[in-house]
Amino acid sequence: QKEVEQDPGPLSVPEGAIVSLNCTYSNSAFQYFMWYRQYSRKGPELLMYTYSSGNKEDGRFTAQVDKSSKYISLFIRDSQPSDSATYLCAASNTGTASKLTFGTGTRLQVTL
Amino acid sequence: EAQVTQNPRYLITVTGKKLTVTCSQNMNHEYMSWYRQDPGLGLRQIYYSMNVEVTDKGDVPEGYKVSRKEKRNFPLILESPSPNQTSLYFCASSGQGKTEAFFGQGTRLTVV
Numbered sequence: 129q130k131e132v133e134q135d136p137g138p139l140s141v142p143e144g145a146i147v148s149l150n151c152t153y154s155n156s157a158f159q160y161f162m163w164y165r166q167y168s169r170k171g172p173e174l175l176m177y178t179y180s181s182g183n184k185e186d187g188r189f190t191a192q193v194d195k196s197s198k199y200i201s202l203f204i205r206d207s208q209p210s211d212s213a214t215y216l217c218a219a220s221n222t223g224t225a226s227k228l229t230f231g232t233g234t235r236l237q238v239t240l
Numbered sequence: 241e242a243q244v245t246q247n248p249r250y251l252i253t254v255t256g257k258k259l260t261v262t263c264s265q266n267m268n269h270e271y272m273s274w275y276r277q278d279p280g281l282g283l284r285q286i287y288y289s290m291n292v293e294v295t296d297k298g299d300v301p302e303g304y305k306v307s308r309k310e311k312r313n314f315p316l317i318l319e320s321p322s323p324n325q326t327s328l329y330f331c332a333s334s335g336q337g338k339t340e341a342f343f344g345q346g347t348r349l350t351v352v
Contacts, residue, residue: 136280160339171244171330171343172283216283225334225341226271226290227298232282 131155132219134231143240147204151217151231154198158219158229161193163202166214166233175215176202207238242267246331246344253321253351261316261347263331270336272314273298274306276327277346283330289314321351 134151141147149163160179164172176191178184184191192201200217214233244265253259265272273288275298285298289308303325305317314333318325328348332341 130282134282162339169346171332171345172341173343174340177339220339223339224271224337225332225339226273226288227285228273228283228341229285230275230283232280 129154130231131158131229132217132231134217135234136232138235138237140237140239141207143207143209143238145207145238147202147207147211147236147238149202149204149215149217149234149236151200152198153200153219153229155219155221155229156198157221160220160223161191161200162218162220162225162228163189163191163200164216164218164230166216168213172216204236207236209238209240212236212238242342244331244333244342244344246329246347249345249347251347251349253349255322255351256320259318259321259349261318261329261331261349263314263316263344264312265314265331265333265342266312267333267335267342268311269333269342270311271334272308273332273334273341274304274314274316275330275332276300277330278327286316286329318349321349323351325349326351 166172190203217231274286287306331344
């Protein structure tokens, strides 16, 4: 069993929809949680970072972590075609990005 | 411009022929890592380095070597490549105490 599980999709939504992307994890030592976005033929880029449980909002994006259920979520409001990418959740038990455990990634397609 | 540069971007080689993928970062980061990305398996860490001359195994180190003789460079060496090392490889760097990893553009390796 992978330490971080993620539905690979693909997920297709119309422009303007609210998107919910989810991951579960099994390692209780994970304290730091991240969402990376990866466009086709590019390397991943950090989108959101959360420490422990709670919510974090940045524009149209909200990251949510529930440590009691080991659940990580990313919500995208008013989705745009430019949001079409693969979204990777990641977790770490250190405060650095030296050793990250990634989910498999969810491919999102936002259609006009 | 802050960046992680990998070379080459694409490589086709034959089984057993030694190869090196180079990685260089211009952000004076202490940490550098190599990941491989495979469908259904996501990003998995191969090796990481905390600083010059300090390296450690990640989750899938078999068949790979690394060295960190200079802070900015972290080459990945495949001494005797095999077809199961066909994959998309990413180099990443991050600063000490920082939670964001910066990824290169990726190297698509095919071993025939």
